Amino acid sequence: MTALEHAAAEHPIVVGGVSLGAHVAVSWAVRNPDRCAGLVLALPAWNGSPDGAPAALAARASAQVVAAHGIDAALAGTSGWLHDELRRAWHGYGELLVPHLAEAAESVAPTLAELRSLDVPAGIVGCVDDPVHPVEVARAWADALPRAVLVETTLDAYPHALGRAVQAWRRAQGR
Template sequence: MRAVVLPGSGSDDVFVRSVFTEPLRAVGIALQAVAPRHGHDVIEGYRAELDAALDTPGPLLVGGISLGAHVAASWAAKRRTAVGPRLAGLLLALPAWTGPAGDAAAALAARATSAQARTHGVPAAVAAAGAGSPPWLAAELARAWPRYGTGLAAALDAAAAEPAPDAAALRSLAVPAGIAALVDDPVHPLTVAEHWRGVLPRAVLLSAPLALLGADPAVLGRAAVLAWLRAARAGSPGSNRGHPTISP
């Protein structure tokens, strides 16, 4: 089995590997961490990678972090006939909104950073975002954002404009879904993850404190993978209640 996992807005395959490599290896699943395109076509690139995954035989997990979770779930809903029984489940970390982004916190943050990067450049955007962030997050932004170069603003605008799956799309995904959330993340509210858990037919949600992610990014991957395993074992729709907090 292989897991194709998409990064979040302004993030990259390096962070995906730090989150998911160890938890997936522990259950014998190979990780394909998708590298983002660095511009306005970032989402088209993610969809192209998911489509290409269908050319390789065998069961697939698909998922992502934040924007990546949105794109993966929407793709799975639209392509469920083509994927068929090969889709073994979903790994959905930090969903940020449902349906159109509107004034969701993550979309507002992406638009603000895009404006900063366009007006003052990427280094200034990194400095502004890092000033109000925990040290680990500031360091991650300083590593990832410069990789986008002048394409950062366009990539962030594309992310903020991209609808997440709506409730009807989520209801159509009758495969085991592991949702991972952070109990105190203002950009990816726990209430959004709880809504997804309530709408997806076979979903389990596990959560952790934000501080644990800073100490060990794999805590987020462990939550998603363990939740997926529990959803798969439950085996039937309607068994998606509860969101325990996990330990590192």
């Protein structure tokens, strides 16, 4: 039993995530609509197939650079909170980072039709200046989810994105 299945065993739960984590949360909700009480989502990366999606291309390129030159080389173009967060997270994967990045680059995201099937409150955050997670994807997800509230922000304000997604989810509860 997965952690989500265990948590939802007694009553429906709110699930969420960032980027690929948002994809995982929605995919679980599609398979378990009766166990999902809502969605808290930040920076969804694509719909359906990853073909050509900037986040999929970035994950693939990152995997190649990490495999050839290491994490520090892959993070050379980042700074500030993003650098710190990726450095912390990527080191936590250890030897599994490259295969996880490669898997992420190939994973199929929920389709807009699947999103339309979820009648639960959903809070979504998109960053208007994020080239890897285009805000248009967040807008498409918000348009497809019947009870979604979208909040748009910038990468500078991103460290507060999940809090903003929770606030949006609370507003969506009234829809």
